[in-house]
Amino acid sequence: MWSSEPAFIGVQLLVGIARGMGYFFAASGLTLAYGVLRIINFAHGTFFMVGAYLAYSVTVTFGPNLGYWLAMILVPIGVAGLGIVIEVVFIRRFYLREHAYQILLTFTFILIIGELTRMIWGADIKGMFMPSSLAGSVLIGNNSFPIYYLWMIGLGGLVAVVIWFLLYKTEWGGVTRAAAADAETAQAMGVNVRKVFTLVFAFSSFLAGLGGVVMAPVFAIAPGLDMDIILLCFIIVIVGGLGSIAGALASALIIGVVYALGVLIVPELAMAFLFLVMIAVLTTRPHGLLGRKISD
Amino acid sequence: MDWSGRSNSSQKKRDEQSILQIIGLCKSFGEVQAADEVGFTIHAGDLTAIIGPNGAGKTTLFNLITGYLQPNSGRVLFEGMEITGLPVRDICRRGIGRSFQVAEVFPRLSVFDSLQVALLSKHKRHLNLFAGVKDLFREEVLSLLEMMGLSQNAHNLCAALARGDQKKLDITMALAIGSRILILDEPVAGSSPEETLQITSLLSKLVNQFGMTIVFSEHDLDVVFGIATTIIVMHEGRIIACDTPQEIRKNRKVQKVYLGEFTDA
């Protein structure tokens, strides 16, 4: 219920941050894929959705406790596998083609995978139970705050650190960044750019799948989810700057908070408001908050 | 050898009107100073070459002059009028034509169609929605092609042209819009010796017969010393010399920085 107590607003802020973290899982993969491969994977939301549906099935089979942890390990790997297949068979052949065809290629995946999902799981809304270890809430002031959101914030932060570590502190990360900056030169210097691209796409899909698992208990799993997520990801990634992980994190949190607060004030149009934010950013500061210069 | 048929610069009996004045042009990209207080004057009828090692700032300079980039400071005057900061299309309409290092023009259009687009723009008909375009300005296109030696290519696609012909087409496009000065970025780069000869004699013809003014950048020093009336040498964003070819040849600074050797006397 509406209350202008500072604790209430603070809790909403935390809710926004938690959901923002959830979006960050997906957005980070999208921005990573763009930063290295220069491709915008419109089907990224579909991977996310597949992750959520798979998590649902795993918990239905193994129960909400064992199932959740099992899903957290297996589902992202599964989605990464899907990503590898798609990259090797299809996307790889489109790196040099015009943007329009790349976009359309990933659009066909939305259609195909989306319909397959509908065929396998049906069109009704699925709900997933969260594990008992993460259920329940804590009291902040007079307001209860779900423990699961704390888990999401923590896990999101961990993932962000892991990504940063992988990219900046490992050899693979260095190689990846080199390939991202200048694929031709990297190739000439002996880097197996093909493999790097496939790995990056797989990792990006992994993150999408992970996001699907983590977010699954807190929203409705139904067809159309993929489109909601991908549009949200676009907003986040553009505001944060295409190609910037830190930007995606900052932007995801901001968007999460804005959306959470917006839903309080104008529930019907919160999404519309986000679009306006994206349009405003794109027209005034096209490289986003932290994006580097991107030549088209 | 001076192919342009002109005598020493300081005694030329020609129009002294300055057509292009560059004053204190500065442009930096982050920490890199791509243009550092660049200033010079081009007179009508000049055939000026700008030389310098890669990264000296030649293309940046051309981009600044033609409005593709905005300078941090400095001015560009064309025929006495300020054009600094104007958009590319306005600058080109006033009479500055540009050709590019990568002379792709319009890959899937024919040579004829490409030139036609240039002429449509020149005659301000490009927003016309209902006239039939097929034979519009046909004579003008054909005579331009004839003049530049591209007639036999009229119906070939731009992408199918030989390198040298692509460069020629690029130059023709700049001519077609009615330019009074041509800014050419490496017009003979990648051309065969025959193509190079064709293009250089074309440039001379344009200046001598048609009263064109040309500024071009090039790496091929034979070409440069062959046809240029003035040579400007750039290094790291600055102009280090601006003089006739004979004087440039003797210039120690140029030798050290650009030609890479230091010869006595």
Place this chain on the structure above:
Amino acid sequence: MHTLLPTRSHLGLLVGVAMLILLTTLPFISNEMWLTIGIRLLIAAFFATGYNLCFGYMGTLSLAHGAFFGVGAYTVAFLCAKTSWPFFVVLAPAPVAAAGFALIVGYFSFRLGSLFFALLTLAFGQLFWILIWKAYNITGGEYGLLIGEYIPDALKSSTGLYYFVLTAVIISIFIIRKIVDSPFGRTLLAIRENEERVEFLGVNVKRCQLIAFVISGFFSGLAGALLTIFSLAAFPDYAHWIKSVEPVMACLLGGIHVFVGPAIGAAIMLLLEHLVLNVTVHWQLVLGGIVLLVIFFLPDGVVGFLAERLPVKKKLGQ
């Protein structure tokens, strides 16, 4: 040097005349079902052809045209339902409103490169869809805006409606053809090939892009209005992003470099949909698969593919 093989233009003329005869006599030689399909086909082909002005001729992928279609659809429906204006007056504002929306979308979207352009148009499109969906007081939300009772009697019969749509489509396509063959059309091709170079010819490229975008938005709105009249209602689907993708797929399927390509692609899509839906409800799956195959193996679309292989002599100089 005579040859008995038809030249491309002869073949084209023959096919064109045959099509015209078929189209004008359709109500007399077919049953209700095919007439209905014919109307839907005309609208889809028209939508795709108008879209191709932007996509094939100007080389710009827009994902907002479904929203323009929707603006046209809902404008007609809204004016029908909420005002008592005579029917044919109601029709006129629809494409104009769509053009207006296209002006806004284009103004913001053309400022950036092609990748951002596609995203921005998608965003604008979805924004409109959300507004339609949420404002159910005005638009009827997911149930659509029904206008059955406002349609004049002449258009209530399939034959009457068919000829109305046919006339509108033929006139519009004629106009689009004129634009394609005009100096402006030629400039658009140049912009497609090398946008920067055209700027260096003294052309205000952004203005040209905006004009082309608004024109194709205008015709998309008209197509939406026609479909609304046909379905007797405007539905949110008419503004959804999938509606934006339909003309793209039709263009790719048929061939974006030929004027009739999009129409043929739309025809193929519609016929396939008709066939597939008789067998399975999973049309989206099939559609996705088909488009995937087409962009993989037929970069010039069906028409381009056939054109290379048919034994026709090219006219000299073409």
